Amino acid sequence: MDINGAVALIAGGGGGFGAATARRLHQAGARVVICDLDEAKGSAIVEELGEGSVFVRTDVLDEDSVQAAITVAEGLGPLRIAVVAHGGPGGGRTLNRENEPVAQGDFMKVINIFLGATYNIARLAAAAMAKTEPLRDGERGVIINTASIAAFDGTIGQAAYAAAKGGIVGMTLPLARDLAPVGIRVITIAPGTFLTPAYGDVDPEQLDAYWGKAVQFPKRMGRADEYALLAEQIAQNVYLNGETIRIDGALRFTPKGA
Numbered sequence: 266m267d268i269n270g271a272v273a274l275i276a277g278g279g280g281g282f283g284a285a286t287a288r289r290l291h292q293a294g295a296r297v298v299i300c301d302l303d304e305a306k307g308s309a310i311v312e313e314l315g316e317g318s319v320f321v322r323t324d325v326l327d328e329d330s331v332q333a334a335i336t337v338a339e340g341l342g343p344l345r346i347a348v349v350a351h352g353g354p355g356g357g358r359t360l361n362r363e364n365e366p367v368a369q370g371d372f373m374k375v376i377n378i379f380l381g382a383t384y385n386i387a388r389l390a391a392a393a394m395a396k397t398e399p400l401r402d403g404e405r406g407v408i409i410n411t412a413s414i415a416a417f418d419g420t421i422g423q424a425a426y427a428a429a430k431g432g433i434v435g436m437t438l439p440l441a442r443d444l445a446p447v448g449i450r451v452i453t454i455a456p457g458t459f460l461t462p463a464y465g466d467v468d469p470e471q472l473d474a475y476w477g478k479a480v481q482f483p484k485r486m487g488r489a490d491e492y493a494l495l496a497e498q499i500a501q502n503v504y505l506n507g508e509t510i511r512i513d514g515a516l517r518f519t520p521k522g523a
């Protein structure tokens with residue numbers, strides 16, 4: 266797909282992966298719609314990018330809020346790219362130190378925000394893409410989801426997160442099959458450990474040293490722009506479809522992660 270002139274909607278656009286992807290797609294000529302719950306983060310990236318970028322305060326857990334953002338995107342031109350890269354809570358161990366079970370509601374929160382919201386964005390974005398004129402090969406759009414390597418080798422305390430991310434991996438092919446008749450591709454990125462604000466207020470050098478040693482090569486955490494580069498390449502390459510791509514420097518989590 267030619268990114269130049271396309272409209273891209275980025276859920277979690279104020280975050281590490283989202284902002285890096287917005288920068289790349291904008292640089293390649295797309296108009297970008299930054300969807301984020303965090304007004305300060307979302308506005309900051311729009312201020313940085315300037316013309317051709319817009320922030321829409323969006324709660325991915327709210328169907329109407331997501332639809333409103335998609336309507337803004339449609340107003341800018343043909344929606345061609347939807348990147349799902351919002352964050353959420355991580356969950357916890359199944360039993361605590363006293364062997365009491367974690368609340369079922371905590372599990373469902375993680376499932377809802379990562380898996381439920383990803384599906385909601387996919388179905389609503391696909392409906393908007395389906396209305397556009399087809400490009401070469403009959404292509405209308407591409408949906409890029411974000412899983413995690415935890416989908417395959419989840420660590421202690423990651424049952425909910427791994428289930429949600431595993432669900433995203435599992436629905437990638439059936440979504441691609443559902444949307445093939447209208448020329449919409451679906452690809453999932455499964456990142457390893459990337460240096461983003463998701464890790465909170467930890468010194469980046471310490472973080473990099475801790476996680477980096479478990480990575481085969483290169484011996485460091487990933488950079489958000491490396492995720493963004495993959496997202497850009499996925500958008501460009503029409504033959505990528507129905508697949509989950511790990512980007513992790515050959516990292517495989519141990520039970521404790523690194």
Ligand SMILES: NC(=O)c1ccc[n+]([C@@H]2O[C@H](COP(=O)([O-])OP(=O)(O)OC[C@H]3O[C@@H](n4cnc5c(N)ncnc54)[C@H](O)[C@@H]3O)[C@@H](O)[C@H]2O)c1
Pocket residue numbers: 276277278279280281282283300301302303306323324325326350351352353411412413414455456457458459460461462463464
């Ligand atoms: N950073 C990593 O190492 C890593 C690894 C594997 C997978 N991931 C996944 O990548 C995605 C993005 O991660 P990141 O590292 O960029 O995180 P991040 O914390 O830097 O960004 C997440 C963004 O999502 C926004 N957000 C949170 N809840 C929202 C809601 N309800 N509605 C709209 N926006 C909301 C936040 O405000 C934030 O700007 C997540 O799905 C995460 O699980 C990250």
